[in-house]
Each structure stands twice: as C-alpha cells, then as structure tokens.
Amino acid sequence: MERVKDVMGEIQKNKDLQASTANPVRFSMLDKYCESDVHRGKTVQMMCVDGEELCPICKREADNKQLSTELKHKAKEIQKQKRLDTLLQNSLFEDDNLKQAGFKNYYAEKGTEAAHNKQKMIQVSKAYQEGQTFNTWLYGEPGTGKTHLAVAAIRTINELSSGKFTCLFVNTSKLMQDIRRTFSNNGFGGETESSYIERCASPDILVLDDLGAESGRIGKENQASDFVHRVLYAISNERLKKSTIITTNLTFDELETIYDKKLVSRLKGKHLALDFSQTQDHRDQKMNVGDVTDG
Numbered sequence: 167m168e169r170v171k172d173v174m175g176e177i178q179k180n181k182d183l184q185a186s187t188a189n190p191v192r193f194s195m196l197d198k199y200c201e202s203d204v205h206r207g208k209t210v211q212m213m214c215v216d217g218e219e220l221c222p223i224c225k226r227e228a229d230n231k232q233l234s235t236e237l238k239h240k241a242k243e244i245q246k247q248k249r250l251d252t253l254l255q256n257s258l259f260e261d262d263n264l265k266q267a268g269f270k271n272y273y274a275e276k277g278t279e280a281a282h283n284k285q286k287m288i289q290v291s292k293a294y295q296e297g298q299t300f301n302t303w304l305y306g307e308p309g310t311g312k313t314h315l316a317v318a319a320i321r322t323i324n325e326l327s328s329g330k331f332t333c334l335f336v337n338t339s340k341l342m343q344d345i346r347r348t349f350s351n352n353g354f355g356g357e358t359e360s361s362y363i364e365r366c367a368s369p370d371i372l373v374l375d376d377l378g379a380e381s382g383r384i385g386k387e388n389q390a391s392d393f394v395h396r397v398l399y400a401i402s403n404e405r406l407k408k409s410t411i412i413t414t415n416l417t418f419d420e421l422e423t424i425y426d427k428k429l430v431s432r433l434k435g436k437h438l439a440l441d442f443s444q445t446q447d448h449r450d451q452k453m454n455v456g457d458v459t460d461g
Contacts, residue, residue, distance in 0.1 A: 306442025
C-alpha cells in the first residue's frame with residue numbers, strides 16, 4: 167500500500183510540474199536511427215521533440231558549434247573594441263568629437279572635391295592595410311574635413327587589420343603643449359619629451375594633425391621655435407620607414423617659411439597630397455531663425 171501511495175505521489179508531482187509549465191516539451195522516441203559521421207557511424211535512435219525529428223547527438227553537436235561560433239564572434243568584438251579603446255586612449259586629441267569620425271559620417275556631395283578626397287582616403291587606408299608605406303598629406307582651408315578623414319582612415323585600419331597595424335592620432339599643438347608641461351612639472355603624468363617622441367615614433371601609421379598651428383595660428387610667417395624643430399626632427403627621423411598622415415592648413419611653400427626645408431623634405435618623403443582648397447567649410451552651417459527654440 168505504501169508503494170502505491172509513493173507512485174501515486176510521483177504521478178501527482180509530475181502532473182503539477184506539467185501544469186505549472188506554460189509550454190511543456192513533448193517528445194517521444196522514434197523507430198528510426200541516425201548513422202551520421204557526427205557520431206562516427208554509430209546508430210543513434212531518433213527522437214521527436216515538439217514535432218521535430220532529430221538525432222540527439224547531432225543536435226548537441228550543432229548547438230555546440232553554434233555556441234562556439236557565437237563566442238568567437240563575441241571575442242572578436244571585444245578585441246576590436248579593446249583596440250579602439252587603446253587607440254583613443256593613447257592618442258592626443260584637441261577635440262574629443264573627432265573620436266567618432268568615420269567614413270560613413272563624412273558627408274560630401276557627389277562630384278565634389280570633398281567626395282573625391284573621401285574616396286582617395288578610403289584607397290589610402292586599403293593601401294596601408296596591404297603593407298604599403300608612404301606619407302599622405304591633406305592640405306587646405308580649416309574646417310574642410312581633413313582631420314575627420316585622417317581619423318576615419320586610422321579607425322578603419324585599426325578595425326579591419328585585426329591589430330596587425332598599430333595606429334595613433336596626435337594633434338601637433340597638443341603634443342607640444344604636453345611636452346612643455348613636462349619641463350616645469352618634472353614629468354607630466356609620468357611622461358617626458360623622450361616618451362612623447364617614442365609614442366609618435368612607434369605606431370605603423372601616425373596622424374600628425376594640424377601641422378603648423380603649433381607655431382602660431384594667426385600668422386603663416388611665424389618661425390617655428392628650436393624646440394618645435396627638435397621634436398619634429400626627432401619624430402621624422404624615427405618614421406622614415408613608416409607611414410604618416412599629415413593634415414595642415416598650409417601649402418608646402420608656406421610650410422617652408424615656418425620650418426627649415428630639410429625638415430619639410432623629411433616630413434614629405436614619398437607622399438600623396440590631397441588638396442582641399444575648393445572644399446566648403448563643413449563647420450560653417452547657417453541656421454534659420456525657426457531653428458532656434460526657446461530654452
């Protein structure tokens with residue numbers, strides 16, 4: 167009698183469990199067998215689970231493969247984000263908004279100089295990923311998107327090369343300011359002039375942004391100081407066999423009035439030059455009165 171009660175109790179528990187489950191799984195064993203190579207030719211009895219016929223071992227292997235694929239994809243995404251974080255953390259930006267710059271959010275009307283230069287920079291990023299070594303100069307008026315495209319190029323290389331090529335962005339004015347701060351503070355954040363130069367020398371692709379601005383933003387005839395020459399000479403000497411993207415608001419002739427010709431020649435090297443002189447100022451956006459709302 168006790169055994170009957172126990173059995174009846176188990177049956178009732180199963181009924182209660184099934185009743186508490188919103189979508190109970192229904193399965194049954196089939197009079198079919200799977201001989202897939204997945205289980206090395208061994209016959210495995212098939213099952214019917216919620217109307218689907220399957221081999222439990224083949225199903226398990228398929229689920230494991232899917233999970234492995236998802237984990238690998240997640241690991242790649244984590245590594246990609248880590249590389250981007252490293253790039254942004256080590257770079258010297260004057261405007262943090264540039265950290266979001268990419269080819270997709272550089273808008274240019276078809277047939278314009280800006281659209282042409284955008285396509286050229288996409289080609290440049292591909293060439294760098296293929297291992298080609300040369301310098302790229304982007305010159306023209308302020309606000310034309312030179313820096314945006316330079317950042318877009320190294321972000322693309324950083325992402326698509328899977329860490330094969332290291333990249334860095336350095337605003338020239340900020341670089342000089344930060345180095346000068348090391349002189350009076352006995353090292354700024356643990357940095358020295360030598361460590362900043364090494365940081366600029368080490369990456370495979372360096373963006374040297376807004377060259378010339380560090381020697382005077384207003385006058386184009388201002389001579390660069392001995393300090394600026396020393397730093398730029400040191401960086402250019404270390405990068406003779408590496409690729410550098412340089413943005414500037416000045417022409418080569420104007421640069422030679424600021425720096426000595428030997429330095430400009432070293433910075434030029436084997437190079438591609440993109441002219442932005444006919445490109446509209448992207449930052450010059452007129453607003454209508456109706457665009458202004460009450461605060």
